[in-house]
Amino acid sequence: MTPISPVVPVYDGPGLSSLMPTLLGVGDESWLPEPCRRARSVVLLVIDGLGWEAIRSRPEQLPTLSSFAGGSISTVAPSTTAAALTSITTGVAPAHHGLIGYRIRVDGSVLNALSWRFPDRAPPDPSSVQRVAPFRGQSVPVVTKYEFARSGFTQAHLRGGPFWGWHTVSTLIGECRRLSDLGSPLIYSYYPGVDEVAHQYGLESSFYESELSFVDHMVKELLSVLSSDTALVLTADHGQVNIEPESWLGLSAVEDLVDECSGDGRFRYLHSRRGRAQDLLATAQDAYGAQAWVRSKEALLDEGWLGPTPTPAVIRRIGDVVLAASDSVAFIDPKLPGEARLRSAHGSLTAAEMEVPLLAHRGLRA
Structure with a gap:
């Protein structure tokens, strides 16, 4: 038996998918940190992979962030970049926007949502896979890495606003x-370094500690140049779990029942062979139930992990069985063995992955 319960996302109140509508003035703002209320301008800084656990447990690396007002909120499920960033910008749950993982089964093939590539054909039009207008159709300037400008994923979750590449x-x-x-009431900015360093070196390395210190210095410098009537609001898409090499687990117990895998290492969708969904569920529960929350597609939807009222396209994209890791393990997709080189992972519903910061501080420039 799994000894802990999953942290189910909040979609109807203070949670990551509600942040953008609230910053745009739709809905109750009482749950936002006080410094961002009545600000002339808001800079939203999304730091990929900086979970609440890192801020709570490492104040020595993050003294500036530790001085911010605010606390933690829940991200979405799966707790992974494609799903969470798209929920931030669109203000809707993955059940609605459809980017339900790192790799997504779309029209019979598995799409890598971040590189926006199919393995066997040309990629789809981003607006056909993710149909919700980012930023509620408003023109919000985007400040993110220059090389992301023409990517399919950028078009899927950031289209419509002016792009300023750094x-x-x-x-x-x-x-x-x-x-x-210049008077922009809301600016969206993104920094990926914490996630990149964590994946390469793990959460217990000196490189990760150095990256946290660097991020804190970056935030301090940003505060110093923002005016006092501007609020810097900081959040993240997900937290992380450290993964040792031996904690990447194969799927040999179910390989004869699985047609294809998608999703993430810690939120693995298993698409069954025709007519074998119930056999796959029973076998997966026996083989992996001590290390993961094993759910059928129907149970996943009933429990609302991906959000309310999933679209027909989303229902088709979900695997017949989901392995959501509860221990510090991840599950290897046989078609993506290189993923097992990652030293940290995310996607599941543990507190370390699901709890992200929502912090704010006014600029320090007079």
Whole structure:
């Protein structure tokens, strides 16, 4: 028996998918940190992979962030970049926007949502896979890495607003200052470094500690150039779990029942062979139930993990069985064995993955 319960996302109140509508003035803002209320301009900084656990447990690396007002909120499920960033920008749950994992089964093939590639054919039009207008159709300036400008994933979750690409962190800071000083009421900015370092080196490495210290310095510098009537609001798409090499588990117990895998290492969708869904569920529960929350597609939807009222397209994309890791393990997709080189992972519903910061501080420039 799994000794802990999953942290089910909040979709109808203070949670990551409600943040953008609230910042745009739709709905009750009483749950937002006080510094972002009545601000002339808001800079939303999304730091990929910086979960609440890192902020709570490592104040020595994060003294600036530790001084911010606010606390933790829940991200979405799966707790992974494609799903969560799209929920931030669209303001809806994965059940509605449809980017339900790192790799998604779309029209009979598995789409890598971040590289926006199929293995066997041309990729789809991003707006046909994710149909919800980002930023509720408003023109919100986006400050993110320059090389993301033409990617399919960028078109899926950031289309419609002016794009300002940064090459270095100093230009991220400079663009946010410039746009705020020009009067933009809301600016969306994104930094991926914490997630990248965690995946390569793990959460217990000196490299990860150094990256946290670097991020804190970056935030301090950003605060110093923002005016006092501008609020810096900081959040993340997900937290992380450290994964040792031997904790990447194969799926040999169910391989004869699985047609294909999708999703993430810690939120693995298993698409059954025709007519074998019930056999797959029973076998997966026996083989992996001590290390994961094993759910059928129907149970996943009934429990609302992906959000309310899933679209027909989303229902088709979900595997017949889902393995959501509860222990510090991840499940290897046989078609993506290189994923097992990652030293941290996310996607599941543990507190370390699901709890993300929602913090705010006014700019320090007079």
